[in-house]
Amino acid sequence: MSRMVDYYNQFDEWGRLDREPIEFKVNWHYMKKHLPSSGHILDNGAGPGKYAMALAHEGYDVTLTDITAKLVQVAEEKADELNLLGQFNGFHSADARHLHMIEDEQFDASLMLGPLYHLQEEKDRNQALSELHRVTKLGGIIFVAFMPRIRHILTSLLSPEHWRPNNEIDNILHFTQTGRFNHSDEGRFTGAYYFEIEEIQPFMEQSGFETLELIGSNPGSILSDEQWTYWRDKGDNEINKIIELIKERAADPYILGLSSHLLYIGKKK
Structure with missing residues (x-):
């Protein structure tokens, strides 16, 4: 895990989502579809807090955790810069397997958009899911990222x-x-675990979640920089149409293997 922390200490994860905006836009589209209208949200493994800031801006009460202390600090500074500190209930440097600072059933929805693909041992992935299940309310919605x-x-x-x-x-x-x-x-980028797509749903369901959707967050990542430049040169209207097309087709099971990241959406049973 130390190599992973070292990687994120020097990597611009906030900038990655700016450079690859389709992943964020697709995930956010499906999050808004399933999120409750209000409530307390956990962003677990939040990195610098890109999603946490969007949630706070929408009026949700947010708790943020990440294993990399530097990124937790960046997130708190971002919240201050964006005048969103009042929407946060805490910024914690914490391992997703050990959320000891959080009591049971605190959250109406929980995000875990990174930890699972940095846990190479099955027992550690199970422990992280057990903790996510523990801190989420009965019927709460969860969003979990995978790499295929x-x-x-x-x-x-x-x-x-x-x-x-x-x-x-x-x-x-x-x-x-x-x-x-x-x-x-x-x-x-190292210390990673990639799932077989057909393993994801049973893995989540055996941990106490009901499956709602599994989507491809960014199938557009198959395009090269040169190919994206071609479409960008045609103007924002064309790019927006591409983004809408990807949102529309993101839940198509035949597209999942093309996407660099997947988003599982479920409910605590």
Whole structure:
């Protein structure tokens, strides 16, 4: 976990969502569809708080946690900068597996948009879900992010030197069996776990959640920078149409494997 924390200490996660706005816009579209009209929301593994700020701006009471203390500090500074501090009930540096500072059934909805794909051991993923279940109210809505294994297999084949050690086919074949990825290069995205898509729904349901939807947050990530430039050069109207198309098709099960991130939406039973 220390390598993961080191990575996020130097990585601009807020900027990533600005540079890749479709992921945020698609997730936010589906969150608004399922969120209660008001209430107390947990953003667990929030990073610098991009979603937490949007929730606070909508009038929700928000509690924010992340394992990286620097990002928790950034989130609190962002809330202050945006005059949203009054909507927050706390900023906590905390491991998603151990939310000891939070009592049972506190939240009308809970987000966990990062921790699961940094927990390579099954027991740790189960513990994080157990904690999410514990702190969410009965009937509360949960939003959990996953990364699909098939997409990383294809990404490794397309850009092998960018994803070493997956520049060797035997390493890719090993990854297909384990779902675990540890980058060979220091300072790169590492310590990750990628799910088989068909595993996600039963994994969540065995942890006490009822499935509502599973969507592809960003199937547009299959397009290269050059291809996105082509569409951007046609103007904002064209880009907006593309975003609406992706929102419309995000819940299509046939598109899930193309997306770099998936969003599971469920309800605590």
